[in-house]
Structures are given as C-alpha cells and as structure tokens.
Amino acid sequence: MPGTPSPAAPRVLIVEPTSSAFGLIHEARARGLHTVVASHDQGDRRLPDPVRDSVGTLLQVDCNDEAALGALAAGLHARTPFTGVLSGDEFYVATTARLADRLGLPGLPVRSAAALRDKALMRARVAAAGLRVPRYAEAADAGTLTAAAALVGFPAVLKPAASAGSIHVTRVDDAAGLDRAYRELLHDTRPDDVGGYLDGRVLVEEYLPGPEISVEGYVHQGRAVVVSVTGKILSPEPHFLEIGHIAQAELDDAARERVESYVDAVCRALDVSLGPFHCELRLVGGEPVLVEIGARLPGGRVTVLTEWVTGISLPRIMLAAYTGGDVPSAAVAGAPSAKYAGVHNFTAPGTEVIQAVHGLERVRAAGFVREAVLRARPGDRVPPFGDFRCRLGFAMFTADTHAEALAHQAALAGMVTFA
Template sequence: MIRPSVVIVEPSSSGLDLIAAVTRAGYQALVFSHNAADRIVPAEVLARWGAELVVLDTNDPAAVLQGARDLPAQWQVLGILPGFEFYVPAAAQLAAHLGLPGLDPAVCQRVRDKALMRQALAGAGITGPKFRLVSTAAELDEAAAEVGYPLVIKPTRSAGSVHVSLASCLSELRSAYSAIAFDPTLDLGIRLGADVLVEEFIPGPEFSVEGFVQDGRVVVVSITEKLVSEPPHFVELGHTVPAAIEPACERLIAGWTADVARALGIDDTVFHLELRLRNGVPHVIELGARLPGDSIGSLIEMSKGVNLSDIFVQLATGQRVDDPAVGATGSASCVAAIRFFYEPGLDVVTSAPADSDLHTLPNVVNGAVTVSPGDRPNCRADFRSRLGWVLMTGADRRSVDRSWKAVKETARFT
C-alpha cells in the first residue's frame, strides 16, 4: 500500500514539533537522522507519533540524497522539511532533486551563511550594520578600523548565539576570534570554522518576526519581543508574544520584513527574522528559513492560535496556506512568554529547584530546570549557560511580569 510521507532531516529543538505536525496532517513522518552523538531523535518522540527512523549521515548531502533513493517503494514522499537550521541546505537540495516545493538551493546558502546574507541585503539596500568578512586573525585590525568599535563578532554559520560577543578594542576582538577559530567543539557534528563576521553594534530593543512565504507572498504572523543579556555576550533570556509596540511600528516592521524576505529570495518556507530598532529604524540581525527556537512557536500558538509547524508542513507539501486571521501583534487572546533562568556570576551549581516547584506557580504553563548540582553553566556564554525555563500566560504583559517575579523569588539557584 502506498503511504504519503514527509521527510524531516535531523529534527532537533523546535524541529521535533514537525514530527507531530506531519502526523496530524495525515502523512507518515520519515525521520532522517545520524542517530549518534548529539544527533539523536528521542525514541519516545518517534514512538509517540509512529515515525519511521532512517539512519544516515545527515551532514553528508550525498548520503541524504541516497537515503531518499533507498526508501521502500511504499513511501510516497510528498515533502521535505529541515529539522534544524544546519539542515536547511540538505532539505532544499533533496526537495529540488525530487521536484518538491522548497527553497531554491542557491537561495538557501544566503540564509545559512551570514556573510552571504549580509552581502545580499546590502546589495538590495536593506538596512543593516556595517560589516566585514574575516577569515584570518591578520584581517582583524583592518576590519575593526572599517567597522568601528564597539563591534560584534560572530561565526558565519552557527546558531543559538554561540560565540557572538561584543568587542571594544583590538585585544578583545583577537581573543573572541581565537575562541571561535580554535573551538574544537562539534555542534551536531559540525565545527565552527575560522570565518567570522565583524560588524557594527546596533543598540536598541530587539525583536523577531515570524511568518511564511508562499509563491512570493510574504505573510507576517507575529512579532516577538526579545529579552537579551547585557554585552559582551548576547544570551537570549526571554521572548514575549505579542510584542508591546505601537500599531505604526508594527506596520513598519511588517512591510520591512517583506522587503527583507524578497531581497533574500526565500519562498515556500516559514521564517524567523531577528532585528533591532535603532532610532525607530529596523536593522537586520539575521534571518533563518526554519521554525523559531526557544518555544517561540508555542508562544504564538497559545497567544494567537496559529501553529507554524502545521504551516510548514502545508508549504512543504504544496498546499495553499490561507493568511492566518491575526495581525503581527494584534488579535491575541493572551500574552504568552518564556523566561530563562540565568546566573552569570554562578560558578558551580550547588542546589537547584525541582521542576515540580515551578509548575505550581501562578500563570506558569510549563517549566524545567536544566542543570544539576556540580554543573558549571557559565563555561559557555551562550544558550548553554541558561539554568532552566518557565513558560507563562496572562491577560496582559503586567500579569506575566508579576508571575516571572514570583517565579524568581521561589526558584533559587546557588
């Protein structure tokens, strides 16, 4: 019997939600995963949704393509989805090979490589920071002179704000570059490499825009307000839907977002666009042609009733997606927020609250502690330094803020 199926390439983080979305849509989820080291899909997730696991090296495009060729004849593949940002190119290449909807493989390089993204946006006249691509330590001095201090240095092909930092002088810049170029850590089997962006620091409030593009039609579903730690690092500490901005600002960001999406040439995909407002003018931080992380998708669904994972499945299988009946910030039934525990001065964890301590607090929908006694969370100045999280809803922003204050007073880390 022929079974309509959708392939998900290495689902991780929010990409795990795609397994459920594919199943809800009536398709068989075929999960391509290396199934080793830090590329393992939890067995309980596969079992819950009846997903089929196909083990292959997802960092090898040829292996991904061969995996699709080797699928049994009963699997009728109708769509391809990237399960994480690193696998946007592999999914795009496979979709193009099979003649299925998806990003143009040439376009997807612009949304994976931050230097190519900056170049494409600058060429289209989209506002963004001054920047310079650097591949060796010898280029740092000249790049800094061109961009000016303070500046931001970041890897060109990473995620999760890993090694993104502010430098105020050449010694700080050189130290940050060395930390990137010589970091032996593999993230999903991939090294950072020595290519970095040195770019102008943009002060101002930070937001993200979530939406989708189909047949050139750019639809903004939501604008998320972001909470980020103080420099020199940029650890994401929280997200709130909807963002507390004026309607005129909402319209400005929505129209500008469409310009960004068209400048990059993305189509048949959801997107997550990060920006900062400097003097009321939006500046691109980066755009990902994939689901947002940090449970932003859950916040949007709770606040606005729109499931981005379901939309992504529709796009991948060539179904027409109707415009959700929500505005970017309006039409919310509640305010939904996630906040992360963060103690930058904590060297070693000696005690931490239990998950159950979080669940009984007012307006808390869910929460978890992600460290244990003996952990040294601040060895990494990125998302890995967070100690846990709580997801909350409330009638308005003030009630959510009160809930978070109560959580912090109750949940103590030492």
C-alpha cells in the same frame, strides 16, 4: 494506536529535527502523514523518547554527511515517493533545499538557501536590495580581523559567519577585546547542537543600539505574512544570550507597519519563496535593521508562544508549504489561549558544577506558569555562560498584559537558584 497513519499514507521526510521541529512530527501524525525522520540519533542528537514514539520510520544517518543522506533519501523516494522534505534544524536549511531540488519536491531555491546560512551573503544581498543592514566586514584570520575592525569601527559585534544559537556572538569595544573574543572562538572545540564545529570565519559588524525583536511568519505566493512579533530579553553584554521571550512585543501601528514592510522586503531580497521564517531585527531609532533571518521555525519554544497568542500553528503551515498543500487553510487561526505569553530560560552564570537546585517546585506552583522543565541535575557540569548551550531549562507562562508578562519573567528569573 489512535491516529496512527496507514501504510499507504503520504510520506514526509524530516531532516534531523530538533527543538521546535518536534512539533512537525506530531503535526504530521495528527494529519495522517507517515513521518520518515533522518537523524544521527546518537549522543546529543538522540531523539527524545516521546518524539520517537510518534515517528513512522526512523533512518539513522549522519545528516552532516550530505552525500550519504542524499543517496539514502533518493533510494527511498524512487521506491515510495515522498510528498515533501523539511529541514528540522537551522543547520540543514541549505541541505534540505538541495535535496528537495534533487527529488523534484517543493523547496527553497538552492541559491536562496545558501544565503540564509551564510551571514555575509545574507547581508550582501539584502544591502543590494537597498535595505539597511549593519556595516560589516568578513574575516578569517588575525590579519583580516584587523582590517575588518578598521572598516567597521568600535563598538562592534563579532559573530561566526555560519553558526546559530548566539554561539560566540560578542560585543567588543576595542582591538584588545576583539582579539580576545576571536581567540576564544578559535579555541572552542565544543560542537553545536547537531555535531558541527566553528570554521573560524567571522563577521565584524556595527553594533546596533536598540531593542531586539523577532518576527514570526510565513511566505505565500510571494508575500511575507507576519503572524507575531516577539520581544527578546537578552543577557547583559558582551553576550547576546536569549534569556527570555514575550509574545507579542508591544509595537504601535506605525512601528508594526515598518517592521512588516521591511521583513517582506528582506524575504524578497533573499528569495524566501515559501514556508515559515524567523527574522531577527534591532529597532534602531524605531527603524528595523536586520540581524539575521532563517527560513525555518523559530526555536526557544517561540512556536508554542505564537500559537498561544494567535491561534496559528507555524508547524502546520510549514507542512502545508513543503508538501504542496493548502497553506491558507493551514494558516486559519484557532482560538488564542492567552493575550500574552512568555518563556524564561534558566541559567547559572559562574557555576561550574551543579551541587543543588532550589525553587523549581515554587515555579511549578505559580498560577501563571503553564510548563516548567529543568534539564540540569546535581553533578552536571554547566557550559560556559554566553550561548544557548548554557540554558538549563525553561518556564513558560501567560499574562493578561504586556507589563504583567514582563513582571512574570522577572519573577521567574529569581525563583530558581543553583548551588
């Protein structure tokens, strides 16, 4: 098969790839690397067929069992060393940092990775560096929840301390609403996208008014390099579901400079020392305030949007960073294929079971749409509205202006309906 790495090719280990990390597999193969993928490879974590066809070696292991994953990886590394180990999902950033440290491979400092997965630690370290973060307090039961609310005040945002994908991130305006949102969180027995469950630890934090953006970039030689700024389109509150994204966001030069300076300082505070980052911010009175940062590729097809509008491949940069490669060469921009690009995520609020889907062919026929995928089919149950689990598919599009991109997203929101 063309492009198939030789048996002697350098080997990279990718831990439980999902979403954007599938691009790591294809990028590694294109660069002649042998990909070793560790995955549970069952149920919701089964690798899609097009992805598994590009995998060099598939290791079936529950990556939530860090001891089993570590023993397997160490044994393989002793026989045929890896050149790098990369996290394929937000939930394995800390796991991968510990594994890289054990194997003597490039990786994030273990202490840093712990704070990147725990939002309370994250806020504490960023605040200690003198940067603004939301006023917050931790809670783990009804008593500490009441005390946290008294400290923070209302309106507030309730969120799990160590989850992702907007799971149970909820605006609350009073004590009754906070109690209701916390009980819903405790009673949610559904897993996240890698088989994990909520542990009841939460933050109650200050509600930040203002638009939300994400900053995509990478760290090289101690400096954060911003590649793109993505504008978010969120669902109506009390939820904060990402309905869509537009790359790039419209920021004037002064606002962009403030964002870039703040993100660089956040990376320094958390010792994010290499590789890509995805930093979510609210602009409060024009000033950036941290929502959270992940030392990983962005999800929601944002890596693709970023490459369309900048010509820069974040998966390529991540591979170079975590294998000791030439990051500046990996970060050289190709020719952008669009001035602006966006994605709209299809949802069906209020629908419990899909009876029929209308409008998908109209979406695919729209001249501005490059890709449209619908995962839901008639007969499927629809997860409750509010986090990434309720997204039923997406459409990706391009535009010549920011205003046109917003208009395309609004048009797509009305094209597909579910009965």
